[in-house]
Amino acid sequence: MPLSVGYDRGIDDEETHDEPASAEAVSIMSDQRPLADRTLVLSGGSRGIGLAIALGAARLGANVVLLAKTGEPHPKLPGTVHTAVAEVEAAGGKGLAVVGDVRKEEDVARAVDAAVEHFGGIDVVVNNASAISTEPTEDLSAKKFDLMMDINVRGTFLLTKAALPHLRESPAAHVMTISPPLNMNPYWLGAHPSYTLSKYGMTLLSLGWAAEYADAGIAFSCLWPQTYIATSAVTNLASGNELVRRSRSSDIMADAAVAILTKPAAEVNGRTFVDADVLTAEGVTDLSRYGGGDDPMWDIFLDKS
Structure with missing residues (x-):
C-alpha cells in the first residue's frame, strides 16, 4: 500500500542544517504550491469527484487523508482508497489511506486522529461522501432512505465535528461540502424529495456552521457542479454513454475547489458555489477543455436560464 507520511508542521534534525530559502524563493514556492504543508481530510475519495479534488489539492502541495470504504476493488467501479493515495503521491502531495465508513463515529475519529498523528493537524475538510437514490417516494425503501441520511447528513456532521478542534488551530481552516445551493423551485422539491432532503441537509449544516463559527476564522462553503460529471457512477447508468458524452470531467470540480480553498476564509464563508461560476470569476472563459x-x-x- 503506497503511503507517505511526515510531520509537515515541524522540522526534523537533518533539515535544520539546510540553508534557509530566500524570501523571493519562498514567495515563488508559495505561489506555485499554495496548499503546501496544509492537511486535507476528504471522505469518499477512492474515485470520481472526491479523487479529483484530492489530486487538485495534491498538485498544490497538500497532504491528503482519504477516508473511504473501498479497501478492496469494487466489482463495478475502478479504484480503491489505496490506489487513490498512490495517485495523490504521484501528483506531488503526501497521502494517507484510512479504510472506514463515514457513518461510523469510531471510523471518523480514527481518520481524524491519523491525520493529526501523521501530519500534525487538519486545515481542510471536504465532505464528499454521498449516496443517491431517486426513486419515487412509494418505491423508495426505508433502507435506502436511511442510507442517504446516514452518509450524506450524518457523515457530514460526524467528520466536521471531529475535525473542528483541530481546524480551530489552523491559520487557514476550511470545510467544503459537496452539496447544492438551496433551490426551492417546486420542481426540484418534488423530483426526489428524500434525496433532496439529504443534500439540502448537507448545505444547511454548512450554512449553519458558517453562522455558528462566524468568529472562529473557519470558512464553511458548498460546491456543486453546473453539469453532470463523467464519473463511473454515471457511466453505469442505463443511458450512461449519452450522459457521459454530455458530461464534463471531474477536473472542473477540482479546479473550482482549489480556487475556493486558496481564498481567505472571510471571502468564501457561508457561500454556496457552482463550479463553472467559480472558474468564470477566476477568468476562465473557455470551459470546453472540461x-x-x-x-x-x-x-x-x-x-437553466
Whole structure:
C-alpha cells in the first residue's frame, strides 16, 4: 500500500542544517504550491469527484487523508482508497489511506486522529461522501432512505465535528461540502424529495456552521457542479454513454475547489458555489477543455436560464 507520511508542521534534525530559502524563493514556492504543508481530510475519495479534488489539492502541495470504504476493488467501479493515495503521491502531495465508513463515529475519529498523528493537524475538510437514490417516494425503501441520511447528513456532521478542534488551530481552516445551493423551485422539491432532503441537509449544516463559527476564522462553503460529471457512477447508468458524452470531467470540480480553498476564509464563508461560476470569476472563459460538448447536461437542483 503506497503511503507517505511526515510531520509537515515541524522540522526534523537533518533539515535544520539546510540553508534557509530566500524570501523571493519562498514567495515563488508559495505561489506555485499554495496548499503546501496544509492537511486535507476528504471522505469518499477512492474515485470520481472526491479523487479529483484530492489530486487538485495534491498538485498544490497538500497532504491528503482519504477516508473511504473501498479497501478492496469494487466489482463495478475502478479504484480503491489505496490506489487513490498512490495517485495523490504521484501528483506531488503526501497521502494517507484510512479504510472506514463515514457513518461510523469510531471510523471518523480514527481518520481524524491519523491525520493529526501523521501530519500534525487538519486545515481542510471536504465532505464528499454521498449516496443517491431517486426513486419515487412509494418505491423508495426505508433502507435506502436511511442510507442517504446516514452518509450524506450524518457523515457530514460526524467528520466536521471531529475535525473542528483541530481546524480551530489552523491559520487557514476550511470545510467544503459537496452539496447544492438551496433551490426551492417546486420542481426540484418534488423530483426526489428524500434525496433532496439529504443534500439540502448537507448545505444547511454548512450554512449553519458558517453562522455558528462566524468568529472562529473557519470558512464553511458548498460546491456543486453546473453539469453532470463523467464519473463511473454515471457511466453505469442505463443511458450512461449519452450522459457521459454530455458530461464534463471531474477536473472542473477540482479546479473550482482549489480556487475556493486558496481564498481567505472571510471571502468564501457561508457561500454556496457552482463550479463553472467559480472558474468564470477566476477568468476562465473557455470551459470546453472540461468536455461535455456544446450542450452539456445540466445537473440537478440548478435551473437553466
